[in-house]
Amino acid sequence: MRRTLANIYRLGVKELWSLWRDPMMLVLILFTFTIAIYSAATAMPETLHNASMAIVDEDNSPLSQRIVAAFYPPQFKRPAMITTRAIDPGMDAGDYTFVMHIPTGFQRDVLAGRPAEIQLNTDATRMTQAFTGSSYIQQIALGEVTAFVQGYRGQAAMPVDLELRARFNPTLDKSWFGALAEIINQITMLSIILTGAALIREREHGTVEHLLVMPVTPFEIMSSKVWSMGLVVLLASFLSINLVVRALLDIPVAGSLSLFFAGAALSMFATTSIGIFMATIARNMPQFGMLTVLVLLPLEMLSGSTTPRESMPEVVQNVMLAAPTTHFVELGQAILFRGAGIDVVWPQLLAIVAIGGVFFTIALAQFRRAISEMA
Structure with missing residues (x-):
């Protein structure tokens, strides 16, 4: 067990150094958690804002x-x-x-x-x-x-006085929703892209063959990519929430960031597994990019982050319960918007753990098959 953990740690550090030497990926991470978040909060095409x-x-x-x-x-x-x-x-x-x-x-x-x-x-x-x-x-x-x-401004007296109270967003500022929802979306996107790209990069540089002759198992190789790329996404999203969302945009976060990032880590256990599974199917980076588009669009559009799940057909709502992003979006919105605690979001946490275990097992089996074919 100690040797396994040591191998996972050292391989993960190797992944971090490889990412550090990839300027395109670093630019993608920087753009995703800065300009993309700011644009999602300020550029609101669905509202009338500064119309000429x-x-x-x-x-x-x-x-x-x-x-x-x-x-x-x-x-x-x-x-x-x-x-x-x-x-x-x-x-x-x-x-x-x-x-x-x-x-x-x-x-x-x-x-x-x-x-x-x-x-x-x-x-x-x-x-x-x-x-x-x-x-x-x-x-x-x-x-x-x-x-x-x-000759005067007034309204006719109504028999019923409707008192409106906007909870969680008293000023009805749409930038609050745009910024935090984009954070949730970008965590999902980057965790898939970075993990899959790390495996594709190994194949294109020929370092997979080096790993095959080392005393490491497919489980250790896959786990190292999961924790290292997940750590990068967690760190980038933490800095984005504090520097871009809270400091620059002055958007409050209602709930516990520790609980949110715990849920994000569990969600990335599943999404990074999806990235590795896709990378074992794709032969090169362009193919992986096409697969990413096909997978990310349904995950983001049908999980409730863009449009409410209640407005979707019932069959779509039921099918998307098998996606980790559905539960992560529900968990993230409850914590960041409504200040929910673990007593509220524990069903989503359990669902994410179960789905993550299934995806990790499937991805590991596919990864072992792909490595055996290379050998």
């Missing part, structure tokens, strides 16, 4: 000025005041997503009770912002017109 807008105000009345003043950050940039001739060139150049045209006599027609129109030109190539923004602009403009006509 221009307004043609031919009426120049108190009502039109009131409408112009209603558009401000963070949903919209400060509207640019342009002329009618600048509408088409500005939209053709992509300078404006929305251009509102308020015609002459708009306020007069509104006060006289005659039909009044405002033209809204939308750049539909920016599909998400165009769909969301058009609705926002319509609500804002109609609200200003109604308040102007009534």
Whole structure:
């Protein structure tokens, strides 16, 4: 047992030195846990944020000025005041997503009770912002017109007063979800890629043959790759959460990081095994890359990190219970978002351990078969 542990340790240190000498992998790790996390938190295409807008105000009345003043950050940039001739060139150049045209006599027609129109030109190539923004602009403009006509701002008294309370994210800041969800996704992705690439690198450099003549077993070789690459991912994700998420983005973490990283380590026991299994099937790095795309997309999209599992067909929900990422996403969101303790997430921990044991056994059998073929 002591010799086995010593071999696993020394082989793992060798893997760390090999990774240190691979600049492309180091760049991938750095990008994944810095720029990718920051982008996921700040670039939110599903929300209306700093949308460019221009307004043609031919009426120049108190009502039109009131409408112009209603558009401000963070949903919209400060509207640019342009002329009618600048509408088409500005939209053709992509300078404006929305251009509102308020015609002459708009306020007069509104006060006289005659039909009044405002033209809204939308750049539909920016599909998400165009769909969301058009609705926002319509609500804002109609609200200003109604308040102007009534002479006051108010709402009719409702028979029921609905009190809304947003738990775990009081300001409904979507960057909180984007950053932490991306951390969970990147842990899964990097653990698969690094472990599989380590085995492919051994094969391409011809060092697998050297390992075969050494007094080490396939179990020791595989275990060394699991712990070394898992350690790298854990360290990178720990620094990312503390330096990028908490320090740079000022996003709070509700629960225990120790418990989260314990769950991440168990999850990587399964995902690193998946990476080794894929590397034994692929003959080179391009093939491994193609397999990674085929495996990672379902794992990330159907595990609940991108879209809620409740919105998926029931058969997909049941099938994905066999994936470690499903339980890791549920565990990670419970700890990081809701501050859950081990009394809440212990079923996910047990499921991850069981699934990890199955994947490790399958990967080890495939790895032994691949080594015997090389020998």
